[in-house]
Amino acid sequence: MEAKNKLRMTKQRQVILEELRMVKTHPTADDMYQMLRKRMPKISLGTVYRNLEILSESGIIQKLDVGGTQKRFDGDTTIHSHVRCVACGRVGDIDVKPNCNLEAEAQKMTDYEIIRHRLEFAGLCPLCQQKRKATA
Amino acid sequence: MEAKNKLRMTKQRQVILEELRMVKTHPTADDMYQMLRKRMPKISLGTVYRNLEILSESGIIQKLDVGGTQKRFDGDTTIHSHVRCVACGRVGDIDVKPNCNLEAEAQKMTDYEIIRHRLEFAGLCPLCQQKRKATA
DNA sequence: TTTGGTGCAAAGGCTTTGCAGAAAG
DNA sequence: CTTTCTGCAAAGCCTTTGCACCAAA
Numbered sequence: 001m002e003a004k005n006k007l008r009m010t011k012q013r014q015v016i017l018e019e020l021r022m023v024k025t026h027p028t029a030d031d032m033y034q035m036l037r038k039r040m041p042k043i044s045l046g047t048v049y050r051n052l053e054i055l056s057e058s059g060i061i062q063k064l065d066v067g068g069t070q071k072r073f074d075g076d077t078t079i080h081s082h083v084r085c086v087a088c089g090r091v092g093d094i095d096v097k098p099n100c101n102l103e104a105e106a107q108k109m110t111d112y113e114i115i116r117h118r119l120e121f122a123g124l125c126p127l128c129q130q131k132r133k134a135t136a
Numbered sequence: 137m138e139a140k141n142k143l144r145m146t147k148q149r150q151v152i153l154e155e156l157r158m159v160k161t162h163p164t165a166d167d168m169y170q171m172l173r174k175r176m177p178k179i180s181l182g183t184v185y186r187n188l189e190i191l192s193e194s195g196i197i198q199k200l201d202v203g204g205t206q207k208r209f210d211g212d213t214t215i216h217s218h219v220r221c222v223a224c225g226r227v228g229d230i231d232v233k234p235n236c237n238l239e240a241e242a243q244k245m246t247d248y249e250i251i252r253h254r255l256e257f258a259g260l261c262p263l264c265q266q267k268r269k270a271t272a
Numbered sequence: 273t274t275t276g277g278t279g280c281a282a283a284g285g286c287t288t289t290g291c292a293g294a295a296a297g
Numbered sequence: 298c299t300t301t302c303t304g305c306a307a308a309g310c311c312t313t314t315g316c317a318c319c320a321a322a
Contacts, residue, residue, distance in 0.1 A: 008276060008321050029312080044279045049312060051277090067201040067254075069287090070311065083248045094242050103257065106230050112219045112259040118203075119255050121239065123248040144296050144301060165287080180304045185287060187302095205312090206286065 007058065015040055016051045020061060021075035026082070026091040028070040066091055066120055085125035087132075094121060143194065151176055152187045156197055157211035162218070162227040164206040202227055202256055221261035223268075230257060 007013075019035050020027070027035065033048045052073050056063040062074040066084050072091055081094045096119065107114045124132065143149075155171050156163070163171065169184045188209050192199040198210040202220050208227055217230045232255065243250045260268065 010277060047278055065203040083246055092248060094246050096242050106232050106257050110219055110230050111262045112228060113265055114257050114259040117257045121242050121250050121253045123250040126247045129249055146302060183303055
């Protein structure tokens with residue numbers, strides 16, 4: 001729990017990090033598990049969860065808390081926003097850097113001490129737009 | 137699942153709606169359950185979940201997907217943002233209406249069809265600020 | 273060696289659901 | 298009456314955890 005332990009670079013951890021950085025899909029833990037089994041058939045789901053947790057605590061990857069029930073992970077730790085497809089759940093990146101100083105703005109209106117913010121969009125991904133046209 | 141059914145205003149539904157509108161705390165389903173039992177001791181947790189779901193689908197209340205594992209509910213359906221205390225999980229309101237047209241902005245940068253957005257802040261609530269001072 | 277990590281399976285937390293009886297319209 | 302809703306308990310889904318063995322450093 002504490003960040004005092006030294007991390008070891010195990011095969012599993014390495015592969016998890018590689019795979020996550022290789023995709024731009026913001027996979028869930030289980031998505032990752034499915035991907036990883038192809039390269040490392042004996043890896044366990046528990047190990048995947050543990051490592052994604054550890055890596056995100058260390059700031060090496062990012063844990064996303066976008067809508068939906070499952071957490072998602074992002075190998076890209078630069079500041080950017082996300083779009084979530086309301087139909088299929090897919091999550092994409094958006095490179096919006098809200099110029100307005102939202103946090104200062106918000107700070108004026110609350111007695112919370114603002115630390116950071118999160119901006120997320122919801123919409124329809126290209127695939128689901130097509131599906132909708134087909135149905136209509 | 138379909139919104140075709142006519143809603144009945146049962147005692148339970150009525151009380152749930154009243155209680156939710158009475159507080160400004162963005163309770164979880166279980167928070168609501170605890171509150172409700174005082175007025176209606178035999179209400180079941182399942183009923184609470186079902187009604188919060190139905191009411192939010194009907195747009196009568198709002199289901200919040202802020203960070204943390206549990207969903208929260210808000211009787212206030214006007215557009216506003218939320219702050220979440222990173223220490224205790226409490227959720228407050230912030231009346232920031234991002235003037236900049238974020239969605240149009242985002243739309244330029246993605247092939248998703250943007251439908252809406254969500255702006256959330258994270259910080260320390262007054263109580264947790266005090267606790268931290270006391271500890272430091 | 274030492275100590276953190278792994279696989280496995282069981283346990284946990286939150287939410288949903290099947291069912292028979294109750295109640296709104 | 299008819300159809301939706303309720304309470305209860307069981308099931309489900311995602312995630313975490315205990316344990317004995319394994320492997321980095």
